[in-house]
Amino acid sequence: AQSVTQPDIHITVSEGASLELRCNYSYGATPYLFWYVQSPGQGLQLLLKYFSGDTLVQGIKGFEAEFKRSQSSFNLRKPSVHWSDAAEYFCAVGLMEYGNKLVFGAGTILRVKS
């Protein structure tokens, strides 16, 4: 069955430090991959997505992610974290043969300390 794993439930980083959030997926074909961010009490906002082509994708708010087929991974990175980045981050796989069905990981809560 298709699945998305985010191994880190919580991550704490200092403001200005670099960030990497891990995401692994299990899916037979090349998936469509997404990262969403959820601030407290808010809906989810798309940070970036990968469909095909360049495996390093740039998103909003200075985030980027790299698709590595050999590792079935799509890790999210940011070189310098800001306090406003504190939120929960969800990785998702798009299963296109089921309509536009997204399967989400369990999320990673990012805390930023000053």
Added chain:
Amino acid sequence: DTAVSQTPKYLVTQMGNDKSIKCEQNLGHDTMYWYKQDSKKFLKIMFSYNNKELIINETVPNRFSPKSPDKAHLNLHINSLELGDSAVYFCASSQDDGGGTGELFFGEGSRLTVL
């Protein structure tokens, strides 16, 4: 001017009651969704409609019935509410033909608490 709006934002009710959550999108999208986020923040799709036609129906109890009067609206009606229905329900929409490359735009969620 909210793109995907849900009402109510908060809903507290007793077990056994029937309740509805409404969703409207003003983005002109063809596809709308309901997702459920449980207490562990795990998000799972429930339903998807494309131009008022049901295209995704996950394993959801019959007590949950979506209704799409037009492509801008997708309401969720829940009968005989149970404690386990307590969750945050997110509506979303996307512009695609259901074939799945479109970004999902989410509403702010409706937090349902069943007592």
